[in-house]
Amino acid sequence: MSEKEPHHPLLKAEEIDSALKGHGHYLNREAVRHSTCMSDTVGMQKSGLGVHKVRLEPHCESTQIHYHLNDSEWLYILSGSGILQLIDSSILGNQEEEEKNQKSHPREKDSKVPNASLPIANNINRQDVDIEEREVSPGDFIGFQGGTKAGKYAHGLKAGSKGLEYLMGGTRKDFDICCYPELGISNIADKLSGQEIITKIDTVDTSSQ
Numbered sequence: 001m002s003e004k005e006p007h008h009p010l011l012k013a014e015e016i017d018s019a020l021k022g023h024g025h026y027l028n029r030e031a032v033r034h035s036t037c038m039s040d041t042v043g044m045q046k047s048g049l050g051v052h053k054v055r056l057e058p059h060c061e062s063t064q065i066h067y068h069l070n071d072s073e074w075l076y077i078l079s080g081s082g083i084l085q086l087i088d089s090s091i092l093g094n095q096e097e098e099e100k101n102q103k104s105h106p107r108e109k110d111s112k113v114p115n116a117s118l119p120i121a122n123n124i125n126r127q128d129v130d131i132e133e134r135e136v137s138p139g140d141f142i143g144f145q146g147g148t149k150a151g152k153y154a155h156g157l158k159a160g161s162k163g164l165e166y167l168m169g170g171t172r173k174d175f176d177i178c179c180y181p182e183l184g185i186s187n188i189a190d191k192l193s194g195q196e197i198i199t200k201i202d203t204v205d206t207s208s209q
Contacts, residue, residue, distance in 0.1 A: 028064040051169035056159035065156040068146040069177040073170030075142040081160030086132040089151040089181030
């Protein structure tokens with residue numbers, strides 16, 4: 001059987017809009033977005049980049065608030081209105097939580113803790129932290145650099161009363177960790193093998209190491 005003929009480099013607006021499909025987020029039932037990957041459609045799967053068009057219905061959320069430890073991402077608002085939600089998840093929990101973690105996870109000098117060197121997705125409840133909210137409107141650009149400092153801007157979008165349309169893109173590294181700080185969960189993805197691991201990581205005091 002012959003390979004499918006590659007798509008023409010020009011992807012017309014009506015074709016993009018007709019390809020939008022609804023996708024729910026596995027960690028947030030309030031997050032449903034209609035999207036299509038334009039870059040994949042025109043044959044750019046091996047480019048290391050992904051570009052999507054996304055539509056949110058009024059008052060819908062885009063995702064569970066998160067950040068990436070490897071991949072970087074950006075958004076460009078096309079139409080509608082919405083709120084950019086940001087959490088500084090680089091902060092630690094309160095002192096009581098810190099003491100609880102230290103007592104629950106004593107660290108011996110010769111002990112080995114899996115993934116102890118990885119940045120931690122802190123278990124922060126929504127009511128325990130301030131959520132910075134910024135209005136977004138057509139023409140606005142939003143960018144998030146992946147890396148160990150990405151947790152300062154854990155993020156999500158919420159559509160306003162008119163819904164929201166935007167372009168979303170970013171890098172597609174072979175390996176990435178996506179952290180969901182409100183839930184204390186991280187998704188570890190090996191894109192070469194197609195395998196993913198969802199894990200809960202507790203904080204470990206390494207200051208004496």
